[in-house]
Amino acid sequence: xxxIVLEIRQLTKxxxxxxxxxxVNLSVGRGQIYGFLGPNGSGKTTSIGMILGLIHATRGExxxxxxxxxxxxxxxLNQVGAMLGQHGFVPYLSGEENLLMLxxxxxxxxxxxxxEVLAQVGLEPAGQRKVSSYSMGMKQRLALGGALLDRPKLxxxxxxxxxxxxxxxxxxxxxxxxxxxxxxxxxxxSHMLHEVEQICDRVAVLNHGTVVAEGNVAKLLERPAAxxxxxxxxxxxxxxxxxxxxxxxxxxxxxxxxxVSGVSAEEVVAFLVDRGIxxxxxxxxxxxxxxxFMEITKKGADS
Amino acid sequence: MFWGIVVNExxxxxxxxxxxxxxxxxxxxxxxxxxxxxxSQQAGETLIxxxxxxxxxxxxxxxxxQHADQLGIFIxxxxxxxxxxxxxxxxxxxxxxxxxxxxxxLWTAKTTALILPFLLIAAxxxxxxxxxxxxxxxxxxGTINYSEINLIQVLLGVLRTAYSFLPYASITLFLAVATRxxxxxxxxxxxxxxxxxxxxxxxxxxxxILKFLPRQMANSLANSNWLISNTxxxxxxxxxxxxxxxxxxxxxxxxxxxxxxxxISRGQDLTE
Numbered sequence: 272x273x274x275i276v277l278e279i280r281q282l283t284k285x286x287x288x289x290x291x292x293x294x295v296n297l298s299v300g301r302g303q304i305y306g307f308l309g310p311n312g313s314g315k316t317t318s319i320g321m322i323l324g325l326i327h328a329t330r331g332e333x334x335x336x337x338x339x340x341x342x343x344x345x346x347x348l349n350q351v352g353a354m355l356g357q358h359g360f361v362p363y364l365s366g367e368e369n370l371l372m373l374x375x376x377x378x379x380x381x382x383x384x385x386x387e388v389l390a391q392v393g394l395e396p397a398g399q400r401k402v403s404s405y406s407m408g409m410k411q412r413l414a415l416g417g418a419l420l421d422r423p424k425l426x427x428x429x430x431x432x433x434x435x436x437x438x439x440x441x442x443x444x445x446x447x448x449x450x451x452x453x454x455x456x457x458x459x460x461s462h463m464l465h466e467v468e469q470i471c472d473r474v475a476v477l478n479h480g481t482v483v484a485e486g487n488v489a490k491l492l493e494r495p496a497a498x499x500x501x502x503x504x505x506x507x508x509x510x511x512x513x514x515x516x517x518x519x520x521x522x523x524x525x526x527x528x529x530x531v532s533g534v535s536a537e538e539v540v541a542f543l544v545d546r547g548i549x550x551x552x553x554x555x556x557x558x559x560x561x562x563x564f565m566e567i568t569k570k571g572a573d574s
Numbered sequence: 575m576f577w578g579i580v581v582n583e584x585x586x587x588x589x590x591x592x593x594x595x596x597x598x599x600x601x602x603x604x605x606x607x608x609x610x611x612x613x614s615q616q617a618g619e620t621l622i623x624x625x626x627x628x629x630x631x632x633x634x635x636x637x638x639x640q641h642a643d644q645l646g647i648f649i650x651x652x653x654x655x656x657x658x659x660x661x662x663x664x665x666x667x668x669x670x671x672x673x674x675x676x677x678x679x680l681w682t683a684k685t686t687a688l689i690l691p692f693l694l695i696a697a698x699x700x701x702x703x704x705x706x707x708x709x710x711x712x713x714x715x716g717t718i719n720y721s722e723i724n725l726i727q728v729l730l731g732v733l734r735t736a737y738s739f740l741p742y743a744s745i746t747l748f749l750a751v752a753t754r755x756x757x758x759x760x761x762x763x764x765x766x767x768x769x770x771x772x773x774x775x776x777x778x779x780x781x782x783i784l785k786f787l788p789r790q791m792a793n794s795l796a797n798s799n800w801l802i803s804n805t806x807x808x809x810x811x812x813x814x815x816x817x818x819x820x821x822x823x824x825x826x827x828x829x830x831x832x833x834x835x836x837x838i839s840r841g842q843d844l845t846e
C-alpha cells in the first residue's frame with residue numbers, strides 16, 4: 272500500500288458494561304477513498320470521535336501521518352478536515368462568518384480562500400445568509416466546505432451526502448474523486464451503500480462495534496453469484512438442494528424462489544430435474560454492496 | 575491560534591441578540607431606579623439625603639456601578655452559561671477541537687474573550703445613566719461640581735466591577751462543563767449568586783469566614799468606589815477585606831474553578 276495516512280490499531284471503547292467499539296484495525300493509504308459502513312449504533316460515530324480526538328479510547332491507538340492522536344495529543348489533526356454528523360455551525364452567523372471562524376483556527380488570513388471554498392461547494396450566493404436559514408443540504412455543503420478549507424491531507428466525513436439531492440450527491444462524489452486523485456485521502460462513513468460502492472476504493476463494515484468485513488470493494492463483491500430458481504415447492508427444493516455437493520447455502524427467498532450459492536446454475540437445474548422438479552424460471556442474483564452488507568450484518572445479528 | 579479563538583468568541587458573543595437584550599434590560603433597570611427616585615422627589619415626596627445624593631453626581635456614578643455589580647452578575651452567569659453550553663449543544667466545540675485545537679487553549683481563549691463583555695456590563699449603566707443623572711444634578715443642585723469627581727476612580731470602578739465578575743464566570747464555566755445543560759448551569763450559577771448575596775447580607779458582619787466569599791470580596795473592592803467623589807473617604811468595615819487581599823481572593827476563586835473546568839474537560843468524551 273502507498274503511504275499510510277490513517278492507521279487504527281485495536282481501537283476499543285467501553286462505556287461501563289457496553290462495548291461500543293471493539294478491536295478495530297484498519298489502514299488507509301494516501302489518495303484512497305475509504306468507506307466506513309455499518310448500521311445505526313454499530314460504533315461508526317464513536318470510532319470517528321476517537322479518530323478526531325474527541326473521545327478517549329479505552330484501548331488501542333489512532334495514528335495520522337504516523338503520529339499518535341488522542342484527546343490530549345491532537346496536533347496531527349491540523350492536517351485533517353472533518354465533517355461531523357452534527358455540523359457545529361453557529362446558527363445566527365452567516366455561512367461565510369462560520370467559515371471565517373474555522374479559518375482563524377487554521378491561521379488562514381483573508382477571505383479569498385473562503386470565497387473559493389464556498390464556490391467549490393456551490394454555496395457562493397448564500398454565503399452571506401444566516402446558517403439558521405439554510406436547508407439541510409446547504410448545511411451539508413457548508414460542512415464540506417469547512418472540511419476543505421485548509422486543503423487537508425485527510426478528510427474525515429460523516430455521512431457527507433446526507434440531505435443532498437441526486438445532483439448534489441453526484442457533485443460531491445465527483446469532488447471527492449478529484450480530491451483523491453490529487454492525493455487527498457478520504458475516510459467517509461455512510462449508510463448510502465450505492466454511493467459507497469461507486470466512490471470508495473476500500474471499505475470496512477462495522478457491526479456491533481466490530482469490523483466484520485474489510486477490503487477492496489471490488490474484491491469483496493467478487494464472489495459467486497447466487498442462482499435463483501422458481502419452483503412450485505420451494506421449501507422442499509431448498510431442503511433437497513442443501514444435499515447437493517458444493518452448495519454453501521440454499522434459502523427460500525421472495526416466496527417461491529430458492530437462492531442457491533456455491534454451485535453453478537446448470538448444476539442446480541440438473542439436480543432438480545433429476546428429482547422431478549422443473550423450475551419455471553432460473554436467474555442469477557448479482558452481488559452488490561447492499562446485499563453483501565445486509566448479509567454480513569444479518570449474520571452478526573443472528574450470531 | 576489563541577487570539578483567533580478569542581476573536582471567534584467575540585463574534586459569537588457580540589452577534590448574539592441575547593447579550594444585547596440583557597444589556598438593555600440592565601441599563602433600563604438602572605435608569606428606572608434613578609428616574610424613580612427623581613420623580614418621587616418631584617412629586618413632593620420627602621427623600622432622605624442619601625437618596626438625593628444617589629441620583630446626583632458624583633454619588634450617582636457610584637450607584638450606577640452598584641447596579642452593574644449587583645444586576646450584572648446575572649448577565650455574567652447567563653452569558654457564560656450560554657457561551658459554554660451552546661458550544662456543546664451545537665457541536666461547535668467538537669468541530670473546533672477536531673481541527674487540532676487543544677482543550678485548555680479553547681477554554682482559556684473562551685474565558686479571555688469574556689473580559690470585554692464583562693467590561694461592557696460594568697461600564698454600560700454608568701455610561702447610560704450619567705447624562706440622566708447629570709440632568710438631575712442640575713435640576714436638584716443647580717450646578718455640577720466637576721472638581722468633586724475623580725475620573726481615574728470612575729475608570730478603576732469599572733475595572734473593579736468587571737474583575738469581581740471573574741469568580742462567577744469561572745463557577746458558571748465549571749457548572750457548564752460538569753452538566754452541559756444550559757438550564758442547570760444558569761440555574762446553579764444564579765442560585766449561587768443569590769444565596770451568597772443573601773448569606774452575606776444577613777450574616778456578613780457576624781461570621782468572619784464569609785468575608786472570603788466572592789460577594790464579600792467584591793463588596794470590599796466596591797467599597798473603593800466611594801473614592802469617585804474627591805470629598806469621600808473609604809469607610810472602615812470589619813466585614814470586608816483589604817483591597818489587596820480581595821483582589822488575590824477573587825483571583826483564587828476564579829483560578830480554582832477554572833482549573834476544575836480544565837480538569838473535567840480533559841477527561842470528557844465529546845459525543846454527539
